[in-house]
Amino acid sequence: MSNMQAWDADRAQARIRELERLPGALLPILHALQEEFGYIDPAATPLIASALNLSHAEVHGVISFYHDFRHSAPGKHVLRICRAESCQSMGCDALIQHVEKRLGVKLGETTPDQSLTVEQVFCLGNCALSPAVMMDGEPYGRVSPNVADFLIDSARRPQ
Amino acid sequence: MSVRVYVPRDSAALSVGAEGVARAIASEASSRGLDISLVRNGSRGMFWLEPLVEVETAQGRIAYGPVSREAVASLFDAGFLEGKAHALCLGPTEEIPYLKQQDRLTFARCGIVDPLSLPDYIAHGGYRGLTQALAMEPLAIVEAVKNSGLRGRGGAGFPTGIKWNTVLQAEADQKYICCNGDEGDSGTYADRMIMEGDPFVLIEGMTIAAIAVKATQGYIYSRSEYPHAFRTMQRAIAIAYENGYLGANVAGSGKRFDLEVRLGAGAYICGEETSMLDSLEGRRGQIRPKPPLPALEGLFGKPTVVNNLITLATVPIILDKGADYYRDFGMGRSRGTLTIQLAGNIKHGGLVETAFGMTLQDAIYTFGGGTATGRPLRAVQVGGPLGAYFPASFLDTQLDYEAFAARKGMLGHGGIVVFDDTVDLAKQARFAMEFCAIESCGKCTPCRVGSTRGVEVIDRIIANQNRTQNLRLLDDLCELMLDGSLCALGGLIPLPVMSAIRHFPEDFDRPAPTSPALLNPDVLTADREKNPWR
Numbered sequence: 001m002s003n004m005q006a007w008d009a010d011r012a013q014a015r016i017r018e019l020e021r022l023p024g025a026l027l028p029i030l031h032a033l034q035e036e037f038g039y040i041d042p043a044a045t046p047l048i049a050s051a052l053n054l055s056h057a058e059v060h061g062v063i064s065f066y067h068d069f070r071h072s073a074p075g076k077h078v079l080r081i082c083r084a085e086s087c088q089s090m091g092c093d094a095l096i097q098h099v100e101k102r103l104g105v106k107l108g109e110t111t112p113d114q115s116l117t118v119e120q121v122f123c124l125g126n127c128a129l130s131p132a133v134m135m136d137g138e139p140y141g142r143v144s145p146n147v148a149d150f151l152i153d154s155a156r157r158p159q
Numbered sequence: 160m161s162v163r164v165y166v167p168r169d170s171a172a173l174s175v176g177a178e179g180v181a182r183a184i185a186s187e188a189s190s191r192g193l194d195i196s197l198v199r200n201g202s203r204g205m206f207w208l209e210p211l212v213e214v215e216t217a218q219g220r221i222a223y224g225p226v227s228r229e230a231v232a233s234l235f236d237a238g239f240l241e242g243k244a245h246a247l248c249l250g251p252t253e254e255i256p257y258l259k260q261q262d263r264l265t266f267a268r269c270g271i272v273d274p275l276s277l278p279d280y281i282a283h284g285g286y287r288g289l290t291q292a293l294a295m296e297p298l299a300i301v302e303a304v305k306n307s308g309l310r311g312r313g314g315a316g317f318p319t320g321i322k323w324n325t326v327l328q329a330e331a332d333q334k335y336i337c338c339n340g341d342e343g344d345s346g347t348y349a350d351r352m353i354m355e356g357d358p359f360v361l362i363e364g365m366t367i368a369a370i371a372v373k374a375t376q377g378y379i380y381s382r383s384e385y386p387h388a389f390r391t392m393q394r395a396i397a398i399a400y401e402n403g404y405l406g407a408n409v410a411g412s413g414k415r416f417d418l419e420v421r422l423g424a425g426a427y428i429c430g431e432e433t434s435m436l437d438s439l440e441g442r443r444g445q446i447r448p449k450p451p452l453p454a455l456e457g458l459f460g461k462p463t464v465v466n467n468l469i470t471l472a473t474v475p476i477i478l479d480k481g482a483d484y485y486r487d488f489g490m491g492r493s494r495g496t497l498t499i500q501l502a503g504n505i506k507h508g509g510l511v512e513t514a515f516g517m518t519l520q521d522a523i524y525t526f527g528g529g530t531a532t533g534r535p536l537r538a539v540q541v542g543g544p545l546g547a548y549f550p551a552s553f554l555d556t557q558l559d560y561e562a563f564a565a566r567k568g569m570l571g572h573g574g575i576v577v578f579d580d581t582v583d584l585a586k587q588a589r590f591a592m593e594f595c596a597i598e599s600c601g602k603c604t605p606c607r608v609g610s611t612r613g614v615e616v617i618d619r620i621i622a623n624q625n626r627t628q629n630l631r632l633l634d635d636l637c638e639l640m641l642d643g644s645l646c647a648l649g650g651l652i653p654l655p656v657m658s659a660i661r662h663f664p665e666d667f668d669r670p671a672p673t674s675p676a677l678l679n680p681d682v683l684t685a686d687r688e689k690n691p692w693r
Contacts, residue, residue, distance in 0.1 A: 023440075023459065024421075024439050024440040024441040024459075025441060026441030026442070027421065027422065027423075027424060027438065027439075027441055028421065028422075030424070031383070031422055031424070052441070061443055062441065062442060062443055065426065065443035065444065065445075065600075066423075066424035066425055066426050066444070067424070067425035067426060067597075068383050068424035068425035069424060080384075084345030084544070084594075085345040085346065085503065085540055085544060085576050085587070085590070086345045086346045086502040086503040086574075086576045087345070088587075088590070089503035089504040089576055089577065089578045089579070089582065090503065090504055090531065121384060121425070122343065122345070122425075122427060122544075122594070122597075122598070123342075123343055123344065123345045123347075123384065124170075124384050124385075125170065125171075125342060125347070125348040125350075125351040125382075125384065125385055125388075126170060126171050126174050126348065127345060127346045127347065127348055127500065127502030127503065127508070127574065127576070128171060128206035128207070128348070128500070128501060128502050128505070128508025128509050129171055129174055129175060129206050129209075129508065130502065130503060130504075132174065134384070137386045138173070139170045139171070139173055139174035139387075140174050140175075141171060141174035141175050141206075142174075142175065
């Protein structure tokens, strides 16, 4: 996540152009923009709408439907903690409490120094090694509070 | 000669340090001047042993696990490159009882081959099914799949051949094959393992489906939660194109089939086939009322085969070895193999592919080794978040679509989540409603509003406010959601809720037996004509 760029309308337009001809192009475009900027800037809506010949409302409706698409920039790193049943059976609730307490933020929030966003996710497909988390797209299994601390410290350490 | 060493690149293996182990092995070998070739395979599916390192020796592959980065030097010291003894040595991989007692058909190559080596795929029997299919008439392919008894592995268990036949008979200028790889059920990871461990088998299965129904375009709908699977699948598709297995002239047959993998965006509902189609079209993933069936009016309004990933990945072996070979596995109307995924509070979590009919008891104890915490097992949820919670007394249930339906449960995608005696089923019932509220697509009122009301009612039951009346209200709400919801999300969420109340009354601070209304078996009928995930 650390290679995210600040919002840039020209760059966004270029990514939209690359993908606009795909059948059902909207999700691939939204993924590309989020990969580039870490979120979908509201200024992207008219650009996408015009490229795909959709109304602003239709584009906004799709962005807001999917849990993945963020409406504002996340922290430098993103920690996603699984809250589904398999991870519940191995104590993810306690893990979440630990992380929230340690960082002073709730799920869905970013630390005040903008270094880390913590999100909930429903199933990372690592259910034989619950509880599972994902830090910047990399999976971790059997995550104890100690392991979570280690991941958080490593990510936030100044490079 | 260089020694082949296998270190999985499966996400679960990576999640416990496989990348560091692979790097340590490479650097240790180079500093000792030893010639090894490192293969990044998929996982064998024995996740408590990951990272599981294998070495190819004259005696076959020898396994070591779980290997930590720190243990690598001592493995070299012990002579693991010759398969010699070490505290982590597990002996020949194929002799490990967990693997030996399985019937690996769909997963025949997973964990064995290099996932991105086409020559490896072909050397292990790959593309034999397609070769057979290309020599057959489309109807004959459909008949073979029908005769194999293969049913949709997404959970609904609809006969695959019948669905294919509908699409074959439909007249259209364009038809599609859509692979539902939106594996959102907690406790499941079989789709991910195939995409990461044997992606060509899915490409081959989809190609056979395309030839059978005369489709020319395919889409794999995968999950954003599976970034590694997505990348492996993309690379495998590119390799298949480069080698003439996709594109305008599939394997020299003159037939076209194009394939693309797309990502969902964290919406559980997109595992429902019509939502998935809307999502692929670039819309909100909302349910479409049926009819029309997707087989007749599916993606972009055209006839579309929508199959679960495991279903499609099972097609090649059926064409290769014949319908009878596959049908000879299994019991009753559940033919072939089931890919059981042991998850949650389980000692030996992993993938068990075996003929239908094993009991939950055998899956959880013979294979799974009981709970991870060592505490008594109290509840089991099979079939994901819409599956029923079974008590320990139900462990004699056979893993079979009909056997589960008879006990008001569902087999779903084969995920088994085990809970020990610290579980609170009132909390689990509340979570089921909460999950439904978060993931409801909003199209129909019973699911959209019912789930939020469900959370509130369960909160009042837990807080002991008018408990008897609120239990009756919850019962009524569940019945309404079951009967009135458009799809399986709202329609099946009563399963975990009501099974928790029925089987674990003490967690709701009630003495068993419960009120007559709650014991009425007609209230929950998973096997009635709903349209569960397909």
